[in-house]
Amino acid sequence: MHDDIVMKLTKLAEGNEAYAEFNKRIVNTEMPVIGVRVPDLRRLARELAPDMSAADISELLMVQDESFDYVLLCGLLITHARLDDQTAIDLTRQYLPRVDSWAHIDVFIEKKRRFAGESWWDFALECLQSEAEFTVRYGVVSLMTNFLDESHVDQVFAALRNITHDGYYVKMALAWLYATAAVQFFELTLAELENGHIDAWTRNKAYQKMRESRRFTPKQQDVIAKYKAKEYRQ
Structure with missing residues (x-):
């Protein structure tokens, strides 16, 4: 075979x-x-x-x-x-x-109903605590792909606060998730980003990804630009 x-x-x-x-x-x-x-x-x-x-x-x-x-x-x-x-x-x-x-x-990772079940949720959370960079990325991208919805978003954000791995590909995945979450949960995601527990690099990268996206209204882009400018001044 x-x-x-x-x-x-x-x-x-x-x-x-x-x-x-x-x-x-x-x-x-x-x-x-x-x-x-x-x-x-x-x-x-x-x-x-x-x-x-x-x-x-x-x-x-x-x-x-x-x-x-x-x-x-x-x-x-x-x-x-x-x-x-x-x-x-x-x-x-x-x-x-x-x-x-x-x-x-x-x-x-694919978006399918079967991957949005409880066993896959538990597995994603398990992966977030790994010492292996790409295993943690797997957990983040799994949550983004199959659990970033109304019933899970608060739990997703709470789970991400417990990540301790600071690898580049973990932080890039986190920025990608926050930028994706902001499309549907704009104010909630901005509040999460400004909560102080997210490192400056990841926060700035998330704002950058939002600025590069066409999925936000002009008014939302103005708000994002102000937050990004504040990051730059810091």
């Missing part, structure tokens, strides 16, 4: 040498990048997943020294295989130590 998958990936990467070189810089991975494009990885995962058991995916994840593309495919298999929630979470626990890029997280 492993050899067949590697062969399929190699075939999909043919002629993509320039893309592979470009993508390696963008995703900032230490792994080899063979150049399979994300839509092709998703299609391959959907093709393979119906015949994949949890044991099959676990076995694939145990193979070391594989490419960035291979590891990401393993993540996508977890998403698309017919697995109950707890089995998928157990496999995600096995997947996360293998990743070394924001793309391994952001491409892996």
Whole structure:
């Protein structure tokens, strides 16, 4: 099975040498990048997943020294295989130590009703307390993707206050979440950002992301600009 998958990936990467070189810089991975494009990885995962058991995916994840593309495919298999929630979470626990890029997280996480269940909420909170940078990012992006709604937003903000990891990719994820939350919960998010427990870098990056977004009204952009200017003066 492993050899067949590697062969399929190699075939999909043919002629993509320039893309592979470009993508390696963008995703900032230490792994080899063979150049399979994300839509092709998703299609391959959907093709393979119906015949994949949890044991099959676990076995694939145990193979070391594989490419960035291979590891990401393993993540996508977890998403698309017919697995109950707890089995998928157990496999995600096995997947996360293998990743070394924001793309391994952001491409892996999908917005689906099944990922908005209580077991996934508990798992995201567990990940927020990890010492591994990309595991914490997983927790943040999971909350942003599947729990940033009316019934959870206060709990999401409360959970984020307990993060102690100060890695770059954690703080970027936090800024992304706050900028996303502000679209629907504008005043609540600005109050959260100004509450004093968020570090200045993350707060400023969140305001920057809001300023770059077209999802806010001109009046809201004026308010954001004032907060960002205050950050600059400080």
